[in-house]
Amino acid sequence: MSDHNCHTFQTKLLHHKHKTDPATGAVSVPMHLSSTFHQEDIDQFGKYDYARSANPTREALEQQIAELEGGCRGFAFASGMAAISTSFLLLSQGDHMIISEDVYGGTYRMVTQVLSRLGITHTFVDMTDLDAVEQAIQPNTKAFYIETPSNPLLKVTDIRAVSELAKEKGALTFVDNTFLTPALQQPLSLGADIVLHSATKFLAGHSDVVAGLAVVKDEELADRLYFLQNSFGAVLGVQDCWLLMRGLKTLYVRLRHSVEAAGKLADYLNGHPLIKKVHYPGLKEHSGYFVQRSQAEGPGAVFSFELESEQLVRPFTSHLQIPVLAVSLGAVESILSYPAKMSHAAMPEAERKKRGISNTLFRFSAGLEDPEDIIADFEFALAQSTIHTLAR
Numbered sequence: 001m002s003d004h005n006c007h008t009f010q011t012k013l014l015h016h017k018h019k020t021d022p023a024t025g026a027v028s029v030p031m032h033l034s035s036t037f038h039q040e041d042i043d044q045f046g047k048y049d050y051a052r053s054a055n056p057t058r059e060a061l062e063q064q065i066a067e068l069e070g071g072c073r074g075f076a077f078a079s080g081m082a083a084i085s086t087s088f089l090l091l092s093q094g095d096h097m098i099i100s101e102d103v104y105g106g107t108y109r110m111v112t113q114v115l116s117r118l119g120i121t122h123t124f125v126d127m128t129d130l131d132a133v134e135q136a137i138q139p140n141t142k143a144f145y146i147e148t149p150s151n152p153l154l155k156v157t158d159i160r161a162v163s164e165l166a167k168e169k170g171a172l173t174f175v176d177n178t179f180l181t182p183a184l185q186q187p188l189s190l191g192a193d194i195v196l197h198s199a200t201k202f203l204a205g206h207s208d209v210v211a212g213l214a215v216v217k218d219e220e221l222a223d224r225l226y227f228l229q230n231s232f233g234a235v236l237g238v239q240d241c242w243l244l245m246r247g248l249k250t251l252y253v254r255l256r257h258s259v260e261a262a263g264k265l266a267d268y269l270n271g272h273p274l275i276k277k278v279h280y281p282g283l284k285e286h287s288g289y290f291v292q293r294s295q296a297e298g299p300g301a302v303f304s305f306e307l308e309s310e311q312l313v314r315p316f317t318s319h320l321q322i323p324v325l326a327v328s329l330g331a332v333e334s335i336l337s338y339p340a341k342m343s344h345a346a347m348p349e350a351e352r353k354k355r356g357i358s359n360t361l362f363r364f365s366a367g368l369e370d371p372e373d374i375i376a377d378f379e380f381a382l383a384q385s386t387i388h389t390l391a392r
Contacts, residue, residue: 009068009183010252016067018060018245031242032056052233061241062213064248065203068182069195071215073222075229076241080178080198081106082234083212085114087174087194089228090221093119095142100127102355104151104176105344127157128288134165141169146192147176148185149288152304152339152363153356154279156288159295163191172221178202178330183255185296188217194225201330201365202301204247205254209240254332254368258301261334261371265364266303268375274382276306276360302329304339307360312385313338319381322374329365334374337363 007015018029032055037048048054058076066074077083084107091097099111101124111122123136127146144166148157159175166173175187178198187195197203199211216222229235236244259282266280281292282299292299307313317325323336327343337343340359344352352358366374 012068013248013252016064018064029057029060029242029245031238033238051238052235053230055235055238055241057238058236058241061236061245064245065182065197065199065213066215068248069177069215070182070186070188071195071217072219073216073226075214075216075225076199076236076244077212077214077229078234078236079210080196080200080212081110083196083198083214084176085110086228086232086234087196087214087225088115088120089232090172090224091115091120091142094140096121096123096138096140097143097145098123098125098127098133098136098141099145100147100150100155100157101125102150102153102155102357103145103147105339105346107145107147107176108344108351109346126155127162128155130158130161130165133162137165137169141171143172143174145174145176146187147179149179149281149292149300149302151176151179152279152337152343152361154179154281154286154288154302154304156281156286156292158291159187159190159192163193166193167191179300179302180296180298181251181255183251184259184298184300188215190295193217193221199244200328202255202258203251203330204244205251205331206243206247207328207331207333209243209247211236211240211244255301257368258366259298261369261374262301262303262364262366263299264371265366265374265378266305269305269378272382274308274312274386276308279304301366302363304361304363306358307362307385310359312382313360315385316381319384320377322369322377323364323367329363331365332368334367334369335365337365339363 020027021030035051039045061076062074099122125132125136144162146157163173173192174194175192176196178201181202195215197213199213263282266278269275270278280303281288323334325336329335339357344357
């Protein structure tokens with residue numbers, strides 16, 4: 001029998017330790033819908049005692065994501081923010097962290113309104129500027145938090161370079177890998193210590209699960225994160241674990257199609273007169289194009305773009321038919337988001353403007369539709385927006 005560790009990523013999604021149930025031969029991981037487990041002896045407990053601490057179904061998911069990310073241990077949480085927030089609590093009062101400036105709004109809220117209250121300070125930095133990152137380091141800097149590509153401006157951070165800075169400082173490197181997934185980028189192999197996911201997005205992929213995942217590189221850090229996971233208890237429910245594992249089976253083919261569709265639409269919009277700018281690391285003029293190619297297998301299926309005028313925003317969205325106008329991304333259906341009032345509503349307007357998150361900015365996540373149909377839909381909506389604006 002071949003060693004599954006030698007298989008390609010595509011094959012690993014289907015062939016792993018939990019591909020069949022050893023008790024029955026079932027090709028789907030069983031849902032262990034039990035909150036507690038019988039113990040044979042009061043002095044020696046079995047592997048499972050209470051489902052917050054461990055559950056066989058959740059364990060299967062955690063082991064699978066650890067293997068896919070190349071880590072020693074994975075952890076499943078009730079949401080992406082639960083994974084991020086619990087991981088942040090590896091820090092202590094008096095610690096300082098450096099964080100990507102155009103970070104997801106929920107992460108911004110956690111850092112500025114919760115961690116700051118606990119005595120954990122922060123500095124927001126454009127992490128594409130390594131000199132700025134180095135200048136932000138303080139004697140008490142204990143963590144570097146990277147989103148790459150960032151949300152929503154798709155800035156690309158050199159994971160290797162920042163991880164090296166962190167190691168020199170004895171600090172941890174966190175990487176939010178939601179946009180690319182381990183199918184396209186594996187931060188632990190680039191020097192990161194913790195990889196985080198809103199598994200709600202591409203990993204689950206069907207807009208029917210809210211989940212978060214974390215993967216760590218070494219056992220000592222794994223023990224520390226497990227202690228926090230068990231202490232705070234924001235674990236992922238069994239049925240959602242099962243749905244997430246089902247979504248993972250099609251990740252490779254879903255992402256391959258979505259990346260291709262995103263590239264075609266980004267190219268189209270990049271030359272459109274009503275589009276001021278397209279932010280997508282698949283475009284050669286993107287400032288992070290070459291770094292992206294050096295550390296990832298592709299540019300991803302998400303990009304953002306700015307309309308020429310705020311007057312176009314409402315007519316443009318009202319004439320689109322294919323993408324869902326919604327919070328979130330990474331689903332089988334294309335999703336168009338308006339960061340100023342959705343993903344980054346928690347960020348004050350002055351802070352959004354400082355980071356370039358304007359009121360004309362949209363974020364688009366390509367789904368599984370025919371890309372030519374999406375392009376035609378955008379073409380129609382933009383044309384109608386022009387007519388509407390001229391008629392005013």
